[in-house]
Amino acid sequence: MKIHNTLLNSEQELDISKKVKIYLCGVTVYDESHIGHARTIIIFDVLRKFLESKNVEIEFVQNFTDVDDKIINRANSENTTAEAISTKYIENYFKDFDGLNVKRATNYPKATEHIDDIIKFIEKLIEKKIAYTTKNGVYFSVSKFPEYGKLSKKKIDELQSGSRIEVDDAKNDPLDFAVWKFSSTEPVWDSPWGKGRPGWHIECSAMSIKYLGENFDIHGGGRDLIFPHHENEIAQSESCTGLPFAKIWMHVGMVTINGEKMSKSLGNIKSIKHVLENWGSNIIRLFCLSGHYSKPIDYSEELLKENVTKWRQVETSYYELIHAHGESDEKIDSIIYKTTTDFDDALNDDLNTHLALSAFFQLVKETNRLAAEEKLGSKDAQIIKKELERMMKILGLSIPEMTESEKQEINNLISNREKFRKDKQFEEADKIRDKLNDMNIELIDHKGKTVWMKKELILNDN
Template identity: 55%
Template sequence: MRIHDTMSGRDIRLDHDKIGIYLCGVTTYDDTHIGHARTIIVFDVLRRYLEEMGRQVNLVQNFTDIDDKIIQRADAEGRDALELSHSYIERYHQDFDRLNVKRATSYPQATTHMQEIIDIISELVKSGHAYVVDSGVYYSVESFYEYGALSKKNIRELRSGIRIDPEQDKHDKVDFALWKRTDTKPNWDSPWGSGRPGWHIECSAMSLKHLGRTFDIHGGGRDLIFPHHENEIAQSRACTGLPLARVWMHVGMVTISGQKMSKSLGNIKTTRSILDRWGPNALRLFCLSGHYQKPIDYTQELLVESLDLWRRLESCHYILEQMADTHDTIVHDEFDAALSSNFNTHEAIKIMGDTVREVGEMASAGSLYTDNANILYGRIARMISIFGLHISRPENTEQIQHDIAQREKYRRSGKYKQADIIRERLHAKNIELLDYKDGTVWVYHEIMPHNIRH
């Protein structure tokens, strides 16, 4: 499998049996939005695919649970900053459990890694890559000659772009904070006085502790390339002398009807609100419908397309499940080739859609038999599993089979009104009946939160 590396601009082969991934998580001062959801779903499916291929994945996803935004929100609401932060961590888990995202191997939090943060800052000060002033400790960007390698930014151009610098005691306008002195709670003791860590140093400390000095993939949204990931590289490499990650993998932004999401425009789409409207499966398919490196536009039309594909996929699954007599998963070579080639979920979804259409055509033509149903079921079941989709199940399948048998008796005896009553009764329970030459197949559809039906 190959993944595009933002640093080198090349597709890098992942050839280790054990894969370490660090995914920059959210700052927990508010609910997550669709942009967060897309990145997290992409990495969830990447993990599922690697594990399906027999790899052992250690996925570390942090929470930034102390930050100026958290403190400002807590002050505005009259709450304790850490209590507010941890309440949003809980809401995060509620939402992404609903989205069927597998829990990460670990979820480190900045506030539980203060000693590791202090140790790295101390090393950077000792080596001359950082310096102490009245307001705290800063990283000297000029001291790291490779600065800008990830973002392709030039230090001189960065300097010229900074017009107003509120941190007046820095040596250089481009330097960034490692430790901010403050007496305001929450704060922590350090060799440089009470204070809080800078955002970038938190991720360096957590990734180094949980994944070691060099690991396979460092991921996040494209908006994190600069300054966050650029600064992580500068800190970590100055401390260890080694590359932080073999691959830097970045997911494209989500726009809203062509516009960037922002509170000023009032167009923030929270993960929770979309789940409440469209359910988890349509949302997952939407987030995977475009190539992960490219931006994707959130529109009603694209969500309807994703829901339509999900409805057809549900039907396909139930048709094959009832016609097959073995239920083992089977590799689809073209599907795997798409995912192995820089994780092209757009192409993989197209291949899955083609398979769904093929099954529908074969069922309608009466050419779907046990042998080919076994193969097609194995392929579709594996695709559904890798994409993290969830097939809903009815409570009483025996009663459904009984009703279908009774309906068939009515149809054979010409009692079509009674047969239609049974169909309508099942439809009210989200059970669709599909009549084919060789018999009737039932499909149980996911109950949508707001009764969106297709």
């Protein structure tokens, strides 16, 4: 499998002969997670599920930044504690991403639980004279790391007056960044240099190395984290260990809303809770996977509605496979081989989910064609269903399960409807159809039989 490595600006082979260790920068838990977070985490969820489908062992670590100025400011505005704020939004995070059918990480380390690890990390940097203490905190000396800028491709001399650099007269250089901030505002911790809290960048370095080692396989996040966050992680980690940090840096493009960047000032942030309630997990995942992960993607109601139409085709094919019976002499081997090969090749080539979805929908289309032409036998249906379910599991798509009693009720209603139709009691037959419609059951007529499918309830499907 090849993945585009931001560090090298080229595709790099991922070694899958051993356990693959992945660190994904998680969310700062001061507010609800939004569709931008969803896209990044869904992309990495598909990467993980694809590798696991090939029997590759994965160790997947995703942190929570649970100490940060944004959290403290939110706590002050709501007259509560930073811990209460972070606890609330971590709980909401799991509700959101469980709802999006995202497999939980191996570990979810929190910054506040790794203060000792962070302090030890900083001590090593000070011992090596790569970090220094000022009246405001402890800072990393960027000039001591000559390769600074190698990830973002920024040159140090061009960054000197960068607008994103925090102004602090106590620093030796404007580019130097805090690894420990002195503070008397809770939450604070004791350190050899004074009370305070860790800087943002040092948290991820300390936690990723603790759980995955000094040189792990993939470090990921949104493209907005390339600079300064990931650039600073590389500088402090490689300065501390003397070794290369992550082998591959994988970054996911931003989600825009009708062509504009999401921002609170524009009031266009779409929370995961909102999109889940209105569209459901399958539609959101189809949207997030519809373009190449490295490119921006634009959120629009029209695009989501297109995905609803596509999802209805998936549902039709799935239920046609379930209800298929009899024999068929249709040759499906070539169909299965081509769609399976195209799907896997797409994901092996820098996780091209757009092309993988094309292969998936080709299998859906072929299934519906066979069913419409009365050429879908039960044996072939079992073979197709197995492959369709494999693809859906990797993509994180799911048909809502039904109980046996629910299925039996539907079958009984359809049987009664057929009797009424046979007896020309069309009014009674129509009442049953109306009841089935209320249950989101759609009938599909075939020669000599009527089969049914249960459509997922999507509020914005109109």
